[in-house]
Amino acid sequence: MTPDILAAQQQRNHRIIVWVLIGLTLLGLASRLYLAWRTNQTLPDTPARLAGDEPGYERFAYDLLNGYFFERPGRTPVYPFFIAGCYAIFGRSPASVVYVQAFLGATIIPLTFILARRFTGPQSSLVAAGLVAINPSLIHHVRLLQTEVLYTPLILLTVLGLLRALEQPQWQNFSLAGALLAITNLCRPTGMLLPAIVPLLMPRQWHFKRKIALFLAYLGAIIIITAPWTYHNYRTHKTFLIYSVSTALLWQGSPEFYHLAYEKLPKRHIVQIWREELNPARNGGHNAFTIEGDRYFTKRAIASILREPAVYLWYCLQKAVFFWLGNPVSDWPDHAMFNVDVMRRFFSLQQIVCILAVRIFPVIAALGMIVLRHRWREFLPLLAVCGYFTLFHALTYTEVRHSEPLHPILAVVIATAAGELQRRLKLISQ
Structure with a gap:
């Protein structure tokens, strides 16, 4: 040819x-x-x-x-x-x-x-x-006025920016990657600690001074973009608040919440718990959407964790699974995970098929990474991002919608693994 x-x-x-x-x-x-x-x-x-x-x-x-x-x-x-x-x-x-x-x-x-x-x-x-x-x-x-529809493309842009910075290590690329993360965090602040993993992703052969300079460019862009919002919070609320209150996020991941949601009968939906335990009219006036209320529930969460560390650890392990497969207290009817008989009371057959297909999507991606295990270093940035969000929500609270913005990353893993399997089958057939 x-x-x-x-x-x-x-x-x-x-x-x-x-x-x-x-x-x-x-x-x-x-x-x-x-x-x-x-x-x-x-x-x-x-x-x-x-x-x-x-x-x-x-x-x-x-x-x-x-x-x-x-x-x-x-x-x-x-x-x-x-x-x-x-x-x-x-x-x-x-x-x-x-x-x-x-x-x-x-x-x-x-x-x-x-x-x-x-x-x-x-x-x-x-x-x-x-x-x-x-x-x-x-x-x-x-269909919902919630952050996921905007957060998902922002996460993709953040990951693409980080990959480009690691492949072309110039301060401009690291500054751009940091700026993208800052905007993403100003949409939803759960990635606020994500910069901590960036030095771990830098190749070992890079000189230490070079790593520091590039990381400072990354961190500097985040600070420059976030600072006006943080200053607004300080001027308005007279306290240092980088992004926003957590709305009792840690309390919802504490043993105290675990007993209420998963052990006490009758088992309650997350909406019921908010209406009862997080309702200022019933909890002594502590509103989780205020600075005072958020700090109150954070103190309660820390006290609960210190009181029952073993329960907290067990709950964290469960939340690492709930992050990807759905939380029984919010994502599955009657707390019944993968129970089709229960789901039929609430959803049509078509809806059930769609829900189950999405919930096993992370499982297929995990199997895909087994196929791609010889390329794990290449996929390390993607695995690190997914691992970070899994850990963050395992330590706090999670619903399945928190992992859905990462589904495009899972799709990349699944498609790459499928292509690798196809290539191997061709080699075998030849």
Whole structure:
């Protein structure tokens, strides 16, 4: 085959891959727009449709448009700014936000392809993009006014920025990676300690001074972007608060909560516990969304952990599993994990299939890493990011929605492992 013919064939293959990726992105967009449309057909286009964490984000956004700049410490600014931007264009319309989120949610499809291309070939990368395009949980994010739909592409950009910095170790790349993480943390602050793993990912052969300089560039960008928000918190609340209050996150991961949620009968849903134990009208006036209330529950959590460290350790081990497979207190009906008979009382057969498919997704990814165990060093940054969030939520509290923004990373692992198995089968057949 002549070089000209080979070049023409490569160009044709490249065009095919681009068109397939465009098709997958449009498929993912269509499914998200359809869910947005169906959701808006059944709910009013007012804040009355919102539940759970949604009213808090919506209220912050509405207050922004009325001249009130985050006067309460309960949330970080990025997602409320996003909602406020939608409101500035379309008016106070949660339905419009859902439609915009459909487009935002579709961005993770090409981003997943770009991430996968760092580890595998174009065909397997398309598989990863396809898994993200049809992932029911990622599609479901668009219908709720919660951070996941924005946090997922931000996590992907953060990981891509970190990989580029490690591959091209220049201070500009590390500064960009730090800036991306800072913006991600201002959307959801659970990655605030993620910089601690960055020095561990730097190659051993790098000189120590070089590591320090690059890490300082990474950390400096985080500080520069985060500092205005931290200063706002200090000026408004007269206390040092980097991001926001944790809303009793550690207490919900303490032995005291464990006994309430998993041992005391009748077993209660997380919403019931919030209405009873975290209700200021019933707990002596301690509001977890205030600085005082959050500190009160943090002190209670620490006391509970010190009182029963063995129970806390056992609970942490369970939460490491709940992070990926779902927490019985919030993600499974009647606390019954993978119990189809119980699920049939609450969901249709189609919904059950989708839920189970998503919940076993991390298991398939774990099996994929077994296939790719000889390449574990190459995948170390991805494993470190997933391990960090697993550990963070194992020590505090978790629901399955906390791990769903990491599903594109799992898709990359699964697609790469599938491509590796295909390659091995071809070698065997030859």
